[in-house]
Amino acid sequence: MIISGFNMDSEEVMVEMEKTGSSSDSQPDQAVPLSVVSGLRIILIGEREAGKSAVGNAILGRGMFDAVGVRTREAVKRQGEVAERQVTVVDTPGWEWFPSRGSSLGVRREIVRGVSLCQPGPHAVLLVVPLSFSFTRRERQAAEEHVDMLGERAWGHTVVLFTVKGGRLKDATLEEEVEESEELQGLVDRCGGRYHALYGRPRKGHDAVAELLEKLDNMVAKNRGELLSSKEVLEEAREKEEEEERRQQEEDREREEDLRRVKEALRELEMEEEMEEVQGEGEEATEESTRQQRGRRYTDEKSDTGVESSSADPTSAPPHLTWSDLRAIRDQRCKTQ
Incomplete structure (x- = not known):
């Protein structure tokens, strides 16, 4: 069953979860149940100039994040009411895809801090990928590294969100664009086949944001209302950072x-x-x-x-x-x- 809204009270949510059989399967030590959530929480991650801030503005329906062309240097949290529910969006700095050693420590820390702004945890991770240029293997590796940084369970909460500057793709549909690219298809497969697109000039009468929120509702329902626990992400990130520091010291x-x-x-x-x-x-x-x-x-x-x-x-x-x-x-x- 698809839960279309998040402003239910705890009793209603637990009744619905019992109908799907998820109540007995949930593990409180590993995830946060939907019954404690009062709204939808989303974190945006992606490489530099992918259009994350523009996506956040589109979801919230107003210019609450920096304008296009302004570099985001730290995690920023904004909230608003969308379709009669409270939605929280966290924008994060983008990583550079070309350095061989990946993103800087500062960017990784800000992404993890962004997760902590979504207490007790985000429902969804939107991995923003621009379709303005060809998507290379190195870009895919960088994207996967940053999702992996949030823990193994992060892929079950991630949707690939393509950004298209114009009103449509020039030579293919979105489905064809994904299927014809081994790297794009591989990234989408890691996310369980979940992807969506937002266009710079949307078609008249087409509400791409509403469709995106519906896909996120479907994903939350499939996850039985569980969240990506901020506490788990912070603990795992701390362990990885300590391991990275030890490895760096050994290399030095x-x-x-x-x-x-x-x-x-x-x-x-x-x-x-x-x-x-x-x-x-x-x-x-x-x-x-x-x-x-x-x-x-x-x-x-x-x-x-x-x-x-x-x-x-x-x-x-x-x-x-x-x-x-x-x-x-x-x-x-x-x-x-």
Whole structure:
């Protein structure tokens, strides 16, 4: 049975739940029953410039959130009466889909804080996806990461809400657009096949917001009136954040250790190069000294035989002398003269 309104008293709600058999199946420790809820609570999440604030304004029927083009930097709660019931909408900052490590810690914290603004918990999570551009695998991964951040049960409370700037899609119906995109279809499947669209220029006589609220009523009825508990989301988010901090600290320690090892290896390499350079200079000095000694001996031998070294023919040098030896002899003669 579809519960079309949320302003019932507790007795009426419990009677309806008993008819559907949900009263005996409900688990108070895991979810908040509808009997304590006085209105519909919705939280909007999505990437930057997806149109979340515009969706909130459309649902509440007035401009209660920032205008288009103004970046939302923190979770904002607004309330209003829609179709004779109280509706609460929470807008949240959008994430950047392109960084490899996902959304910043500040954005994640604001989304979790947005859930806490819906005490005791939101009935619905509207995952806002713009259809202005092609939907990539990376965008799907980012969307799934942020729904997962709210806990495993969050998918049972999530509806994909497509935003279309114009009055209609150019080349296909909404159903065809979803079916032809593997990434869009995969995201919708994670939400149990639930999706809807709001257009920038709605068709005359077509109330897309009323249809959206009806789909949310259906989802709440299917969930037996259970909510996405803010307490559970906060506890799980706290655990994940602590785990992320521990992992980040471990990665930092590993990077510091790798850097230390690289620095030590560079110092060892520099020392080896310096030692090789010193050894090379010593070998060159030894070779030069040897050449000079050979040159002096050769000069002395020529003097003993009465032959002037200046008239010596280099080509008639003893076979054990090299051209380097002869240059050393020449240099020695220049010094003696």
